[in-house]
Amino acid sequence: MDFLQQSFSVRFDYKVFFTTHLFSPENPAFGKFIEGEKKKDTPPKVFFVLDEGVVAHHPDLINGIRSYFKGFPSLQLVEEMIIPGGEQAKNDEALFHKIVAAVNTRKIDRHSYLVAIGGGSVLDLAGYAAAVSHRGIRHIRIPTTVLSQNDSGVGVKNGINYFKKKNFLGTFAPPVAVFNDFHFLTTLEEVDWRSGISEAIKVALIKDAPFFQWLVQNATLLAKRDMPAMQYLIKRCADLHMQHIRSGDPFEMGSARPLDFGHWSAHKLEQLAGFNIRHGEAVAIGIALDSVYSHLSGRLSREALDQILELHQVLGLGITHPLLEVSDDKSPLLLGLEEFREHLGGRLTITLLNDIGKGEEVHEMDSALIRKASEWLKDLSSR
């Protein structure tokens, strides 16, 4: 059959910056970044979308931003918008429409900037609105939680939940820059500080044994909210995550899998809990489950497993949840495995551990062994 061939590559470049007090007058990097990108005669508009929770903990933030922009007369700050944070925000389509409507009324165009400040949910929601408005407004992310600074905020995905399904609508749309401001971490609730570490444990377990040993050695410091330790963790974890994106299939067009060790059961747990559990808490439990499964299926040594579960304990991370108990073949956890298979398009791919730092993709899991792993963890946690 007669045809024309289309082939092209699209290059994406962005920096993930690490700083504190991004909008302090002594810290010109943010303003200079946008000034440096300027390609038009007119001052680019800058539209901030802020997480309600962040604004509550940092009441001077908005005024600080306004003062900061007075130092950059070549940039045009427009009226900001504050939206609720947390996973529930991603369930509320009205919030998506609210951001898109603001893009319209504030006349934000493709050369303007939509800057999102917040946890992963606000970044996902605002990033999606930015990605589809005018087929893509320039988007800057300022993640404010451990989880978003070390994982979701530095990647290329966005999305909202739909039909109660996580990220049912979304796109792959790299930001033009990410600014990780460590100062935001100082006001995090305890559970957000700790549970955000799960993604670092995840990536260390499947990719980087020395990083896992670093986590073990620094677990007490991390639990005590030592800031230099957390800064190292975030940068190392962000780096591993970014390496994975660029070395593989950034927009997941083929069969490549994201770094989702421990995530199949975590997704189901979040759904079962009505999203009233932090993603990081669910991932910690998912990691524990797949680590025990890796041991029970003869892949992972008992010694390695114990080290993982001990790290969870020192960091105050859960290892089991009543909603994941398996009583029969119709138990929600096992249905979650089937849903994950569907989500992947028919063929199951799960990462298990052959050793610390050594993930292996498998295409089958044994229900009886999943049940045994679940019971094993329940027994351990009730001891």
Next chain:
Amino acid sequence: MDFLQQSFSVRFDYKVFFTTHLFSPENPAFGKFIEGEKKKDTPPKVFFVLDEGVVAHHPDLINGIRSYFKGFPSLQLVEEMIIPGGEQAKNDEALFHKIVAAVNTRKIDRHSYLVAIGGGSVLDLAGYAAAVSHRGIRHIRIPTTVLSQNDSGVGVKNGINYFKKKNFLGTFAPPVAVFNDFHFLTTLEEVDWRSGISEAIKVALIKDAPFFQWLVQNATLLAKRDMPAMQYLIKRCADLHMQHIRSGDPFEMGSARPLDFGHWSAHKLEQLAGFNIRHGEAVAIGIALDSVYSHLSGRLSREALDQILELHQVLGLGITHPLLEVSDDKSPLLLGLEEFREHLGGRLTITLLNDIGKGEEVHEMDSALIRKASEWLKDLSSR
């Protein structure tokens, strides 16, 4: 400031096939294409979204598709969906939700195929739904009009209208394949056949003088609905459009402009007419206006201008519209220029003609001269 650099390229490849009777049992290309892409153990699902108008003109189409897929047991045809076509479909957000809901209930995943059959509006709408569902379902386009086969359908954009603004929501998302089936053209209304030629005139005028001369020489044949002439036109125009995409900035991330000669006033006319005018009709008028402006501003010879306007006449294309008359500085046409400037993010870029086949980008247009061009065309058409 400390930072990590992210850099990667994403490669996109797709073929635009030219055929007739795509779903005839003797034409296995479509089924073989999907079979050839198959990467999973399970049969990929194929979900058709069809333009109501196409189904009305081709009442055997759906049964034909069902029979055709019986010859491909390794593919899983799911229940199709029929949606209204035409620009009004892109104004109706409920249709977007309807497609996304069908993606959910039919369990269409990232390895499934959403195949859209229809005119440009149905392709834009279904393409947008495919692009954001699960962050991108594999999407195949089967354009059925001259305009969509030679222009929009072979490109990388999708979108819906919002706040009465054309393509306010959308993405850049290349299809995995395009199948141009010439048989669909046989049932087009006269206005759709003719007005679709506008995009070929446009690209010829700014890029390809020999193609323009071919259009002049074949105008009578084209007006008589000669199929071989139209097939040549579509393939040549699609090729020029695809070359422009790959040689420039496919996702328009910089300041690169799409091939939009004659489009600034066309967009305004479509809006003023409540979208009750074909895009191709509006583009023909926009081309006439910018050609006269090019002549009046001393760029284009009178001889070349006459050739353009004569081509319009032979093809039965309009050159003026009452809604574009300029009476004062607040006339809608002049406001349209301002809106186009905003749409581009502050700096106006308009393509004018220095000669046939030679477009030039300018950053200013003179209101008095636009008015003169508009009056010039009004006088000419009333003669």
